[in-house]
Amino acid sequence: MGTFKLAGTSMKGLFSKPATKMYPVVVPEYFERTAGHIENVDMKSCILCGLCARKCPTGCLVVDKGAETWSIDPFGCITCGSCVRACPKDCLVMQRTHTEPATDKRRITVKKPxxxxxxxxxxxxxxxxxxxxxxxxxxxxxxxxxxxxx
Ligand code: SF4
Ligand code: SF4
Structure with missing residues (x-):
């Protein structure tokens, strides 16, 4: 009986539409209450104070005052929003878009203009x-x- 059930489930899986989406070809719906993610900073307003990096629980943010750069490991971000709340210049926002797919674990680095x-x-x-x-x-x-x- 169990074998028939398993075979039925397998056949159903073979001929039904996949549950996954072909992102980025098919852009999934961005739900209303999704937190968003951090991917960029307004470097014109940033004063390189480093508060965002100090508040980041995963350590994915690095602020280098000497080199005048702000960088993030986008795969390390858990979308908690601590950095947004800590920034005294409001230069961080949770972006309500999906992260660009990538095949390597690169950092995003932005330099002060x-x-x-x-x-x-x-x-x-x-x-x-x-x-x-x-x-x-x-x-x-x-x-x-x-x-x-x-
Ligand atoms: S949202 Fe949270 S985890 Fe992501 S960069 Fe900001 S503080 Fe770090
Ligand atoms: S907290 Fe805001 S102003 Fe300070 S380094 Fe981070 S992004 Fe720049």
Missing amino acids: ELTPEEKAAKAAAEAEKAARIAAAKAAAAKKKAEPAS
Whole structure:
């Protein structure tokens, strides 16, 4: 009896449509409440603080401040969203698309784009202003310390 049942199931499997989809030829439906995944970052807004990498439970994110790069192992991402919540500049979003199929375990690395001359000038001015504010605060603190206590 069991053999007939097994044979019936096998025959049914042979002549019915496969349960799997030929991704990426057939793009599966992206369900409304699917979490999405991380695959990219807005490098123009990223300040390379590394908070996302520190919060990532699988360690699939690496931020290299010296090389000005942000990288991800897309196969290591468990779509938890911790990095999105941790980012102070909102430069990470859960992408509501399917991951590109790949045959190798490559990392995706993004480099901070070169600043335009205007952006460089604005950055230098902001840094100079910050340095002046720090120097003024230090001078005020030193002056206060030097004043005799009344
Ligand atoms: S979603 Fe979670 S696992 Fe994926 S990169 Fe962000 S912190 Fe790491
Ligand atoms: S937390 Fe945001 S700003 Fe900081 S390194 Fe990550 S992506 Fe960049």
